């Protein structure tokens with residue numbers, strides 16, 4: 001049976017030079033960049049009531065170090081990108097859901113105000129982001145009680161509505177959303193019993209394992225999974241089993257019952273490409289995104305793709321960078337540039353050993369300048385060599401101390417390096433390492449410690465790179481630091497050993513508002529004071545209007561550090 005929408009489209013089709021589908025980090029950057037490259041007739045279509053996408057619910061810090069050279073919370077980053085769009089007077093249509101797209105750039109959208117509207121676009125940027133894998137996709141046996149959520153849904157409840165999803169929590173999957181949520185729930189008074197991961201490596205960034213699990217003593221059990229869900233009305237517990245690394249199957253007899261009232265699933269994101277597929281655009285089954293060329297053009301001329309809808313990113317800064325590129329390419333297309341990913345005269349880019357996917361998947365033979373290739377590894381590798389081979393000849397190699405599936409890798413290559421080739425293969429040649437070895441792999445222990453000295457292996461959390469640092473402390477001083485790749489690492493090692501510090505992010509009540517305000521400390525505070533800072537802020541009630549950047553509390557816990565709002569509550 002097919003279901004057809006018979007509601008008439010209101011009015012004539014509307015022509016727009018550029019239609020951007022999705023107003024998250026990727027869509028906002030693409031629109032602003034297209035404007036800066038000469039396009040004026042732009043509309044962003046966003047199905048939610050505000051722009052920002054997933055950033056709106058990510059109240060933690062860790063965004064913007066590359067793009068703004070500052071550590072921001074998600075909503076702050078979103079507001080900065082939205083401000084760039086507003087400064088350029090770019091039209092944003094909120095509560096507008098795109099229902100269909102064709103390869104000749106006809107876009108049908110629906111909104112409560114306008115009903116069904118058809119846009120005919122000169123160019124389209126796809127920026128629809130991603131969604132989470134659900135319980136249904138995992139096929140876990142057992143009953144269907146309340147209390148089983150994806151980590152992102154729990155994040156939305158907690159951070160946008162101030163609702164705690166449960167008190168005794170088990171997490172399946174150690175993707176970044178899950179790690180961040182584990183800490184968030186601890187802040188809100190829940191007990192996170194354990195985080196389980198089926199594979200022998202974590203799906204999240206190293207810095208998140210340190211800041212979100214290790215800091216709070218939450219055990220990460222690698223090579224473990226859930227085999228059964230128990231409970232009738234509400235979840236009462238789960239069966240946890242060890243996984244055989246060879247067969248990747250649960251080991252019979254290893255099951256243990258773990259009582260809990262909440263199970264959070266953080267088992268990966270899927271690019272949201274229903275519109276892309278329905279438009280007949282060529283897809284890459286490895287990345288689950290569109291197949292694109294070096295300009296981020298899909299196989300349909302004039303349709304570009306960027307951000308999480310193209311491939312899942314670890315950092316928003318790279319999403320915005322990709323949005324910039326897609327916007328610039330759309331502007332060039334509108335100015336008459338030709339070419340699409342489907343055209344014949346291209347170099348095919350394929351993943352080799354150890355590489356899951358590569359974007360872009362094709363490069364035009366007449367491309368100019370440098371091309372950035374982004375990819376993910378399949379496993380954890382240390383002392384890795386990234387080999388780029390053009391038609392069987394080594395074009396270039398790159399070295400990395402460690403490569404992790406949780407972190408997007410990228411290499412930049414001048415087009416001359418593969419001129420005349422028809423295939424480019426990107427592979428990893430490296431020593432594969434086992435469970436949690438990633439934590440210590442790059443930091444070799446000092447051979448001989450001076451008398452009275454203590455060695456510390458640390459993961460630097462100053463930025464998302466997460467360098468593995470080996471520091472030696474003697475008589476209350478740091479006497480040597482290795483493994484850092486920038487000066488911030490030196491400072492971090494000293495601070496982390498002698499006086500560990502963290503930024504604190506949480507919610508604060510606002511009078512006469514169902515929505516709490518998200519806040520963060522302006523700078524880091526001593527880690528040992530986090531519970532006191534949270535307790536002090538729990539007693540605060542703000543009055544409207546609260547604006548992003550307002551100092552809402554001075555000198556928290558006598559630290560000399562102020563607390564600022566990271567979103568508007570007006």
Ligand SMILES: Cc1cc2nc3c(=O)[nH]c(=O)nc-3n(C[C@H](O)[C@H](O)[C@H](O)COP(=O)(O)OP(=O)(O)OC[C@H]3O[C@@H](n4cnc5c(N)ncnc54)[C@H](O)[C@@H]3O)c2cc1C
Pocket residue numbers: 021022023024025026027045046047048051052053054055058061062063064096097098099127128129130155176177178180272275306307308309313314315316317319
């Ligand atoms: C929990 C979590 C924690 C993270 N932590 C960090 C971190 O600490 N540091 C960091 O740098 N990065 C982090 N990231 C990564 C980063 O935030 C994301 O990669 C980035 O924000 C994705 O942006 P996007 O625009 O591609 O997608 P999204 O933010 O998902 O935006 C897509 C937008 O498209 C809209 N849309 C979709 N379909 C339609 C349609 N049919 N019609 C109209 N609109 C549509 C959606 O409503 C949404 O607003 C995190 C991500 C998550 C999920």
